[in-house]
Amino acid sequence: MWHSHCLVERICFDPRNPSVREMEEIGFLGLGIMGKAMSMNLLRHGFKLTVWNRTLSRCDELVEHGATIGETPAAVIKKCKYTIAMLSDPAAALSVVFGEDGVLEQIGSGKGYIDMSTVDAETSSKISEAITSKGGSFLEAPVSGSKNLLRMALYEAALPAFDVLGKKSFFLGQVGNGAKMKLVVNMIMGSMMNAFSEGLVLADKSGLNPQTLLDVLDLGAIANPMFKMKGPSMIQSSYSPAFPLKHQQKDMRLALALGDENEVPMPVAAAANEAFKKARGMGLGDLDFSAVHETVSSGKGSS
Numbered sequence: 290m291w292h293s294h295c296l297v298e299r300i301c302f303d304p305r306n307p308s309v310r311e312m313e314e315i316g317f318l319g320l321g322i323m324g325k326a327m328s329m330n331l332l333r334h335g336f337k338l339t340v341w342n343r344t345l346s347r348c349d350e351l352v353e354h355g356a357t358i359g360e361t362p363a364a365v366i367k368k369c370k371y372t373i374a375m376l377s378d379p380a381a382a383l384s385v386v387f388g389e390d391g392v393l394e395q396i397g398s399g400k401g402y403i404d405m406s407t408v409d410a411e412t413s414s415k416i417s418e419a420i421t422s423k424g425g426s427f428l429e430a431p432v433s434g435s436k437n438l439l440r441m442a443l444y445e446a447a448l449p450a451f452d453v454l455g456k457k458s459f460f461l462g463q464v465g466n467g468a469k470m471k472l473v474v475n476m477i478m479g480s481m482m483n484a485f486s487e488g489l490v491l492a493d494k495s496g497l498n499p500q501t502l503l504d505v506l507d508l509g510a511i512a513n514p515m516f517k518m519k520g521p522s523m524i525q526s527s528y529s530p531a532f533p534l535k536h537q538q539k540d541m542r543l544a545l546a547l548g549d550e551n552e553v554p555m556p557v558a559a560a561a562n563e564a565f566k567k568a569r570g571m572g573l574g575d576l577d578f579s580a581v582h583e584t585v586s587s588g589k590g591s592s
């Protein structure tokens with residue numbers, strides 16, 4: 290998990306003292322794959338939550354586990370001192386803040402907004418400026434890892450919640466750096482996933498057992514959790530979504546724009562992006578990003 294900017298004040302709960310946690314209510318906006326898993330985790334660790342999701346019915350399961358529903362993002366902000374958002378993309382992140390009944394209507398002094406969505410630096414900066422101009426505090430805090438980062442003070446205040454949500458947090462300085470770091474990481478991940486897919490298909494088509502390829506890869510210098518976790522299901526053409534392919538393609542697109550801005554040639558990432566676009570065109574956007582494998586294995590590559 291990376292945090293780049295700003296939450297304020299020290300939250301008065303202490304991770305070692307659940308009774309203190311109960312004094313603070315955290316808001317949570319966006320209950321997709323990640324938001325739901327993160328909210329459940331917070332509830333399990335004794336945090337009180339008020340949740341909102343655009344499709345309100347997705348709040349029901351959280352309510353069964355003790356959460357309260359906020360009718361709008363503004364209502365959640367009004368009720369809670371700290372609110373976390375986990376939304377699909379820049380458009381969603383902006384609309385929840387700037388739209389009708391949005392975050393801006395109730396944010397103000399003494400309130401913190403933590404956006405954990407993967408967006409670009411420009412989006413983070415727009416949100417940060419709007420929130421801080423109303424006296425609120427903002428922290429961009431994109432996360433790495435799947436369902437299985439405030440000005441420094443808000444960062445410190447939020448650490449008890451981050452401790453529950455992730456293994457390690459990094460404070461990266463100014464707003465935008467969290468978004469950039471996340472995009473660099475996901476650009477590498479998306480490029481690797483494409484090379485991995487091609488390798489699996491090449492092994493298979495050239496008469497090798499793909500499972501043996503996985504075993505060999507796992508013992509060498511390029512062994513990594515992604516190959517280990519995704520490989521077996523990719524061989525079975527099974528792509529139950531942990532990280533939806535449409536979001537991986539959004540991250541490739543945003544990383545390539547960052548490359549444009551900084552004049553960094555990125556031919557490998559550009560080719561990977563084309564493969565993810567192809568996969569979206571094949572109707573695979575809601576499946577796991579490993580479904581890009583189908584663009585190679587079905588013989589419908591990105592050329």
Ligand SMILES: NC(=O)C1=CN([C@@H]2O[C@H](COP(=O)(O)OP(=O)(O)OC[C@H]3O[C@@H](n4cnc5c(N)ncnc54)[C@H](OP(=O)(O)O)[C@@H]3O)[C@@H](O)[C@H]2O)C=CC1
Binds near residue numbers: 376378
């Ligand atoms: N899945 C993963 O492994 C990881 C994902 N991420 C990032 O986290 C974010 C969320 O990912 P994930 O949970 O997988 O995605 P999902 O697609 O499962 O969830 C997206 C969420 O955004 C909401 N949303 C979409 N558009 C709007 C809008 N215009 N206004 C309000 N709400 C909107 C959806 O609401 P509704 O239910 O109404 O559609 C839903 O709550 C993304 O930025 C992703 O890149 C980061 C790390 C890992």
Ligand SMILES: O=CCCC(=O)O
Binds near residue numbers: 434435
């Ligand atoms: O942004 C998504 C990252 C997914 C992962 O790290 O497994």
